[in-house]
Amino acid sequence: MVCGVFALYLSAEEERILRGFEGEARARALEVIVRVGEALGASRLIEIKHAHISGVSYENIGDFGVEFIEGFRALGARFSVPTSVNPVSYDVDDLSSIPGVTFERSYVEAQEAIVRALRDMGADLIFTCTPYYAGIPEVYGLKAGDHVAWGESSAVAYANSVLGIRTNREGGPLALMAAIAGRTYYYGMHVEGERKPTISYVLEPRVVLDEVEAGVLGELVARMHVGERPPHVVALFEGDSALKEFLAALGTVSDIAMAHIHNITPENPGDEIKEVVKISYNMLEEELREKMPTDEVDIVYIGCPHSSLEELMKLAKTLEGTGTIKARIVVSTSREVYLKALKLGLVERLRRAKANIVRSSCLIVSPFANHNRGVKVATNSYKAYHYLSRKGVKAYLTRISYIKHLAKT
Numbered sequence: 001m002v003c004g005v006f007a008l009y010l011s012a013e014e015e016r017i018l019r020g021f022e023g024e025a026r027a028r029a030l031e032v033i034v035r036v037g038e039a040l041g042a043s044r045l046i047e048i049k050h051a052h053i054s055g056v057s058y059e060n061i062g063d064f065g066v067e068f069i070e071g072f073r074a075l076g077a078r079f080s081v082p083t084s085v086n087p088v089s090y091d092v093d094d095l096s097s098i099p100g101v102t103f104e105r106s107y108v109e110a111q112e113a114i115v116r117a118l119r120d121m122g123a124d125l126i127f128t129c130t131p132y133y134a135g136i137p138e139v140y141g142l143k144a145g146d147h148v149a150w151g152e153s154s155a156v157a158y159a160n161s162v163l164g165i166r167t168n169r170e171g172g173p174l175a176l177m178a179a180i181a182g183r184t185y186y187y188g189m190h191v192e193g194e195r196k197p198t199i200s201y202v203l204e205p206r207v208v209l210d211e212v213e214a215g216v217l218g219e220l221v222a223r224m225h226v227g228e229r230p231p232h233v234v235a236l237f238e239g240d241s242a243l244k245e246f247l248a249a250l251g252t253v254s255d256i257a258m259a260h261i262h263n264i265t266p267e268n269p270g271d272e273i274k275e276v277v278k279i280s281y282n283m284l285e286e287e288l289r290e291k292m293p294t295d296e297v298d299i300v301y302i303g304c305p306h307s308s309l310e311e312l313m314k315l316a317k318t319l320e321g322t323g324t325i326k327a328r329i330v331v332s333t334s335r336e337v338y339l340k341a342l343k344l345g346l347v348e349r350l351r352r353a354k355a356n357i358v359r360s361s362c363l364i365v366s367p368f369a370n371h372n373r374g375v376k377v378a379t380n381s382y383k384a385y386h387y388l389s390r391k392g393v394k395a396y397l398t399r400i401s402y403i404k405h406l407a408k409t
């Protein structure tokens with residue numbers, strides 16, 4: 001039983017949970033949510049329809065994380081709402097798909113312990129950072145205006161900005177607590193008024209951005225933006241993958257959880273815009289040029305966040321028109337998108353072009369960087385570029401269409 005006086009309003013049901021009538025695990029999880037809500041100044045809690053837990057890769061959370069998750073399972077924790085999970089440290093269907101990495105038995109067992117505990121609590125083991133491409137909104141009937149607790153920055157930004165589904169950027173442990181409690185604090189992106197932008201960023205001229213340009217725009221907006229409210233963005237994106245890359249970059253460089261994108265975000269931006277900032281396409285191109293490879297690379301990496309079907313099609317088409325490429329092509333995606341690609345014959349086309357397909361993991365949450373220091377990687381993802389560089393890999397940005405120039409035999 002959790003004792004104490006709380007500053008935020010609690011319903012009779014929430015009081016009951018805190019008193020332990022629904023078990024110790026749920027009481028403890030709800031107490032964490034209440035304490036964080038109090039610290040933030042939230043007035044009450046809100047029920048959620050879904051949770052998505054990040055921080056489930058052994059590479060990222062180590063033994064402490066295993067103990068934490070197993071500890072809640074041992075207390076009898078069960079998820080109160082449908083709950084999905086982010087990628088893990090290796091491809092659960094093919095341990096050899098991440099280049100240059102071999103896994104010790106003890107490492108695999110530690111990751112398996114995390115997965116087992118999550119499964120026992122009721123997780124939907126989708127192992128992807130793009131739950132929106134894995135059918136989660138459709139399966140659980142999530143729609144604009146619904147409240148969820150998601151813990152993957154790129155998915156959070158996509159949910160708020162493209163789907164209109166409301167979530168703060170929860171850390172992995174907080175998303176886990178919210179999943180067990182079935183609630184989160186009514187704060188930030190859950191509050192209608194907090195979603196209204198006051199600063200608008202306008203790209204000039206209005207060029208249609210591919211995924212790599214979109215990522216660089218995300219970086220620029222994140223660096224320029226000040227204030228608590230989401231930025232308003234006026235730009236054109238080539239497709240959904242470009243939007244995904246823009247939002248992932250935004251979430252990588254800053255703690256922004258949403259962008260109000262003109263003609264995309266399914267809600268009224270309001271009328272509080274006080275400042276308009278112009279971003280020139282030339283500036284964007286210059287930023288991109290500085291990050292592009294000038295020489296051959298060893299690996300071309302596509303799929304951070306996990307690739308959509310659209311991205312896989314574009315990649316297959318480019319590789320087929322390119323001839324043999326010396327660089328290794330690695331693409332990461334969800335198992336769901338992989339299965340769709342398999343049916344469409346795309347997997348076969350990609351394998352014929354010698355692409356490694358990584359499911360349920362990626363080059364960043366796996367130990368790839370530890371085993372590939374000094375290796376040169378070009379990617380179409382700003383987020384992957386950012387994290388691989390920080391992990392000691394020589395990373396560059398590239399367009400999918402530019403692959404043929406990178407390392408041809």
Ligand code: F3S
Nearest residue numbers: 129304305306362364
């Ligand atoms: Fe997803 Fe890995 Fe990138 S989890 S967002 S592909 S860092």
